[in-house]
Amino acid sequence: MDNLKNKVAVITGGNSGIGYATAKQLKEQGATVIITGRRKEAIETAASQLGVTAIVSDQSNVADTENLVAKVKQDFGQVDILFINAGITGLGTIEQTTEALFDSIMNINFRGAYFTLSKFIPILKDGASVVFLSSNTASMSYAGSSVYSSGKAALNSVMKIASLELAPRRIRVNSISPGPTETEVMKKAGLDAETLKTIMEAVVDKIPLKQMGTSEDVAKMVSHLSSDASKFITGANFIMDGGMVLN
Numbered sequence: 001m002d003n004l005k006n007k008v009a010v011i012t013g014g015n016s017g018i019g020y021a022t023a024k025q026l027k028e029q030g031a032t033v034i035i036t037g038r039r040k041e042a043i044e045t046a047a048s049q050l051g052v053t054a055i056v057s058d059q060s061n062v063a064d065t066e067n068l069v070a071k072v073k074q075d076f077g078q079v080d081i082l083f084i085n086a087g088i089t090g091l092g093t094i095e096q097t098t099e100a101l102f103d104s105i106m107n108i109n110f111r112g113a114y115f116t117l118s119k120f121i122p123i124l125k126d127g128a129s130v131v132f133l134s135s136n137t138a139s140m141s142y143a144g145s146s147v148y149s150s151g152k153a154a155l156n157s158v159m160k161i162a163s164l165e166l167a168p169r170r171i172r173v174n175s176i177s178p179g180p181t182e183t184e185v186m187k188k189a190g191l192d193a194e195t196l197k198t199i200m201e202a203v204v205d206k207i208p209l210k211q212m213g214t215s216e217d218v219a220k221m222v223s224h225l226s227s228d229a230s231k232f233i234t235g236a237n238f239i240m241d242g243g244m245v246l247n
Contacts (some may be wrong), residue, residue, distance in 0.1 A: 003227050005030030008076045012036045012059050012116060013086025015046035018133060018181065021215035022083055022222045023050050029223055031081065036068060059086040059112035060104075062119070069119045078125040081226040084113045085133040091144045102147050110151040114158055117173075124171055129226040132159050132175040133218075136241040139177070152177070156237050163235035172234035174225050179241020180204075181213040208243035 009026045013019040014035025023046075027033045033052040037043035040056045047054030053075075057068040072079060090105045092098075113132060124130070137145055138152035156175055163173040180203045204210055221238060224230055239245055 002030035003229075004081070004223070007031040007080035007226070008034070008072075008078065009081035009083065009226070010034045010036070010072060010079050010120070011083045011085055012057070014052075014054075015039070015042040018178070018215045018218045019083070019085045020046055020050070021219040022085065023052055025216070025219035025223050026081065026226070027052055029227075031226075032076065034072060034076065036086070059084075059116055060107040061112075062115045065112070065116050065119050069123060073123045078123050078128075079120060080125050080128050082117070082120050082124065082128065082130045083133070083222055083226075084116050084131070086112065087133060090148055092147070093144050094146050097147060105147045106151050109148070110154050113155055117158070117162060121166070124166075124169075127170045127231075128172075129230075130162070130166075130171065130173040131222050131225050132156075132173075134159075134175040134177040134237060136177045136179040136239050136245050138237075139239065139245050159237065160235045167234065172225070172230070174230075174233060174235070175237045176218055176221050176225075177237055177239045177241070178213055178218050179207065179239075179244040181215060181218065206244055206247055207241065208246065211242060213240055213242065 004026055009031045011019050011023050014023045015037040023033050023035050027050060034055055035047055035052055036055050036057040038058045043054045043056055055068055055071055057064045087109045088105060090101055092101055132155050134155050135152040137149040138156050159173050159175045166173060204212060217240060
């Protein structure tokens with residue numbers, strides 16, 4: 001399939017997990033793909049494996065984002081697809097949360113995502129698609145997740161307002177909110193196989209469909225929202241969590 005042929009796509013945080021899977025999916029659909037990340041070696045290795053372009057850029061740094069936009073404009077012109085995916089996790093009760101933890105999460109997940117959209121708007125093509133990676137935690141309340149969850153909820157609010165502001169240019173803005181998703185991050189947590197198995201079983205037990213999501217599931221949704229098949233969809237948040245939020 002090449003329904004994204006001649007489209008230019010930018011994916012922040014594209015060296016692993018959902019970003020990597022989405023880069024692979026969009027390239028297979030014919031798009032010219034640019035992935036970004038903070039770590040030069042990791043992003044260049046991923047780009048080499050995928051056959052896409054790598055640009056080192058830290059989403060938490062607005063100056064980096066401005067340089068990214070300038071580089072993309074210079075090398076590719078305008079952008080058809082912007083997937084604002086880069087993000088980090090972090091847990092702590094409100095009492096325990098330090099200013100440093102708060103800032104590290106918000107600077108990437110909210111402030112960084114906000115200014116990524118802001119700075120890219122001038123080089124988005126009319127009719128472009130913007131997708132934010134949110135989380136089902138934006139619609140749920142868990143002790144210890146106050147900063148992460150509120151950042152994602154704020155992102156969903158920005159998404160809706162952006163969809164109105166950019167509608168005159170037919171630029172569509174949506175968000176995807178995955179639930180528990182199998183990514184390499186879980187394997188890199190340093191847990192032994194038995195502990196990881198116990199944790200995953202406990203998580204799956206809370207999901208009505210009794211399975212974890214995959215990065216590829218999200219990648220396919222990004223592809224759908226970036227194609228003409230969803231040209232009448234904007235301002236929408238798609239929860240992909242196997243029904244977990246219903247519990």
